[in-house]
Amino acid sequence: xxxxxxxxxxxxxxxxxxxxxxxxxxxxxxxxxxxxxxxxxxxxxxxxxxxxxxxxxxxxxxxxxxxxxxxxxxxxxxxxxxxxxxxxxxxxxxxxxxxxxxxxxxxxxxxxxxxxxxxxxxxxxxxxxxxxxxxxxxxxxxxxxxxxxxxxxxxxxxxxxxxxxxxxxxxxxxxxxxxxxxxxxxxxxxxxxxxxxxxxxxxxxxxx
Amino acid sequence: xxxxxxxxxxxxxxxxxxxxxxxxxxxxxxxxxxxxxxxxxxxxxxxxxxxxxxxxxxxxxxxxxxxxxxxxxxxxxxxxxxxxxxxxxxxxxxxxxxxxxxxxxxxxxxxxxxxxxxxxxxxxxxxxxxxxxxxxxxxxxxxxxxxxxxxxxxxxxxxxxxxxxxxxxxxxxxxxxxxxxxxxxxxxxxxxxxxxxxxxxxxxxxxxxxxxxxxxxxxxxxxxxxxxxxxxxxxxxxxxxxxx
Numbered sequence: 001x002x003x004x005x006x007x008x009x010x011x012x013x014x015x016x017x018x019x020x021x022x023x024x025x026x027x028x029x030x031x032x033x034x035x036x037x038x039x040x041x042x043x044x045x046x047x048x049x050x051x052x053x054x055x056x057x058x059x060x061x062x063x064x065x066x067x068x069x070x071x072x073x074x075x076x077x078x079x080x081x082x083x084x085x086x087x088x089x090x091x092x093x094x095x096x097x098x099x100x101x102x103x104x105x106x107x108x109x110x111x112x113x114x115x116x117x118x119x120x121x122x123x124x125x126x127x128x129x130x131x132x133x134x135x136x137x138x139x140x141x142x143x144x145x146x147x148x149x150x151x152x153x154x155x156x157x158x159x160x161x162x163x164x165x166x167x168x169x170x171x172x173x174x175x176x177x178x179x180x181x182x183x184x185x186x187x188x189x190x191x192x193x194x195x196x197x198x199x200x201x202x203x204x205x206x207x208x
Numbered sequence: 209x210x211x212x213x214x215x216x217x218x219x220x221x222x223x224x225x226x227x228x229x230x231x232x233x234x235x236x237x238x239x240x241x242x243x244x245x246x247x248x249x250x251x252x253x254x255x256x257x258x259x260x261x262x263x264x265x266x267x268x269x270x271x272x273x274x275x276x277x278x279x280x281x282x283x284x285x286x287x288x289x290x291x292x293x294x295x296x297x298x299x300x301x302x303x304x305x306x307x308x309x310x311x312x313x314x315x316x317x318x319x320x321x322x323x324x325x326x327x328x329x330x331x332x333x334x335x336x337x338x339x340x341x342x343x344x345x346x347x348x349x350x351x352x353x354x355x356x357x358x359x360x361x362x363x364x365x366x367x368x369x370x371x372x373x374x375x376x377x378x379x380x381x382x383x384x385x386x387x388x389x390x391x392x393x394x395x396x397x398x399x400x401x402x403x404x405x406x407x408x409x410x411x412x413x414x415x416x417x418x419x420x421x422x423x424x425x426x427x428x429x430x431x432x433x434x435x436x437x438x439x440x441x442x443x444x445x446x447x448x449x450x451x452x
Contacts, residue, residue, distance in 0.1 A: 028420040032374040035282060036344050039275065043340065046270035048261075055264075064274055071278050085254045090261035094227075097260070101229040141262050159230035160260055166225040167232065178221075185224025188256045195262060 023088040030078045038075055045089050046071070049096050056100040056163045066103070070095045097160070104163045144194035152187030155180050216242070223249055227256030345370065345378040345416045357428055359449030367414070367447060369428050377421045379428075381414025384447075387432060388412065394433045396441050397425035398448075404429060409437045427451055 023044070029037030049070055053063035070092055074081065081091050145153060158169045170180040219242045225231050226239040243250045348354050348370045357369040367384050371377040379395060387393065392412050396404040407419050410430075429448045431441035 025418055025420060029374075029376045029418070032376055032420070034372075034374055034376050035279065037376070038282070039279070040340055040344075042270070042275055042278070046274070047268050048264060050270040050274075051268050052264045060271075064271055067270060067274060068278050068281070072281060075282055085250075086258050087261065090254075090258045093261045093264050094257045097264075098229050145263075156228070156263075159225060159228045160263060164230060165232055166230045169230070181221055181225050184228065184230065185221060185256075188224045188227065188259050191263075192255055192259045195259065 024083040027074075027078050027081055027083070027088065030075060038071065041074070041088065042071055045092050048089065049092050052093055052096050053100050055161055056097070057103060062103060063100070066096055066099050069099060101163045140198045141195065143198050144191055147194050148187055148190055152183045152190065155183040156187045156191075159184055220249065223252050224256055227253045228260060341378075341416050341418055344418070345380060348372060348376075348378055355451060357449040357451050359428055359430060359447050361446035361448075363446070365447055367430060367449075369449060371421055371451065375421050377419050379410070379414070379417045379419065381410050381417065381430075384414050384430075386413045390435060391432050392435050392437065394431050394437050394441065395419070396429045396431065396445075397421060397423070398427040398429050399423065400426040404441055406437065406439070409433075409435075425451060 023041065026037040026041050030041070046067060050063060050067045053066040054060065057063045057066065073095065074092070081088060085091075148156075154173070155166070155169055158164050158172065159166060162169075164172070166180045166184060167177050169175075169184075170177040173180065219239055222231055222235055222239055226236065231239065243253065349356065349368075351372075353373060355371045357371065359367045359369060365384060368380045369377055370380075381393065384393065389412055393410040393414050395407040395410055395417075397407055398404045405425075407421070407428075408417070410417055427448055427450045429441060429445050431438065431443075431445045433442055
């Protein structure tokens with residue numbers, strides 16, 4: 001509290017986005033076991049967290065368990081979230097995705113595996129465009145996705161929304177594994193450029 | 209030279225798939241070991257995850273009742289001592305967490321602008337958040353376990369802060385006059401010794417803000433600054449409230 005020599009101010013306009021800043025302050029409050037702070041974070045992000053879990057796990061109950069686990073983990077280990085590395089939302093969604101994919105891939109989850117296999121056939125024409133298309137609020141994201149080469153779009157969709165490894169994606173598309181691996185990376189990079197070009201903010205994390 | 213770099217190139221090429229959890233467990237371990245050595249690669253993964261989070265953006269609500277289940281298990285895991293019990297019990301929380309909290313608080317102060325305290329309340333696009341904060345403020349104000357700090361200036365300008373024992377604090381800046389758009393209010397914790405520490409920027413038309421307060425500052429103060437804020441309050445600092 002009495003640091004005599006405060007560091008210089010940051011003036012990056014993205015960093016001053018008040019909505020993100022408030023998330024960081026709320027995480028500080030969580031560290032003080034302030035339940036209302038967790039409730040506020042839940043109000044802001046639980047819809048997206050549940051949406052992603054539900055999309056990956058056809059089982060609604062399983063998806064709810066993932067949501068519960070992600071928020072309990074934030075409560076118990078708030079220090080794992082590092083605001084310098086990204087938004088709270090992307091942190092929560094990455095946790096959700098990782099956990100959901102673990103469940104999809106776990107040997108014991110027979111039912112989940114069956115559902116996944118059923119979906120694998122349904123994903124032949126899977127396209128991230130459709131995933132985002134119906135979300136009126138995501139106009140700018142949709143624009144950016146439209147500009148992505150179709151092959152990259154498909155690889156990202158199968159990996160991210162299908163929960164498949166790049167090897168599985170390669171097998172499904174009958175493409176070389178190296179090609180799929182590269183398409184995912186190149187596609188994500190391109191998307192980021194496009195999203196920044198259409199004015200989506202909050203992507204400057206990690207920028208030198 | 210390119211031969212020597214080849215193994216890293218292979219791992220680099222996996223960063224996109226890794227960020228989407230689309231690698232095998234062996235590859236995951238390889239990438240994670242590599243990320244420890246390469247801040248650049250780590251930043252790339254973070255960026256990929258930000259992009260993925262935007263793809264996942266979905267408007268829907270979480271199922272009704274789920275929050276109640278989560279809140280229920282919080283009480284089992286981290287019981288809050290009641291105000292009376294807290295007086296006699298040492299705070300039973302891990303030192304690690306408290307240490308980290310201090311570090312985070314310092315980081316929060318460092319990123320003064322990033323943590324523009326005003327957060328949600330000034331964001332008109334999210335009325336439900338403003339309402340939630342307003343309602344949290346009202347209940348905090350009504351709770352006699354909390355400290356109320358009345359900040360006043362000689363010319364009659366006032367603001368009210370409420371500090372919970374946990375260090376979570378609120379500032380009600382609705383009573384403050386609006387500033388020209390090229391000026392903002394900046395909130396400071398004034399220690400009994402040493403320089404004031406910024407708690408954040410409140411914008412030119414403050415609403416209710418939430419902030420974290422560490423240590424035992426002697427007073428809170430508001431200064432008027434340029435929109436980017438200041439590292440030390442610009443005199444005259446007239447709106448001051450002692451913490452008693």
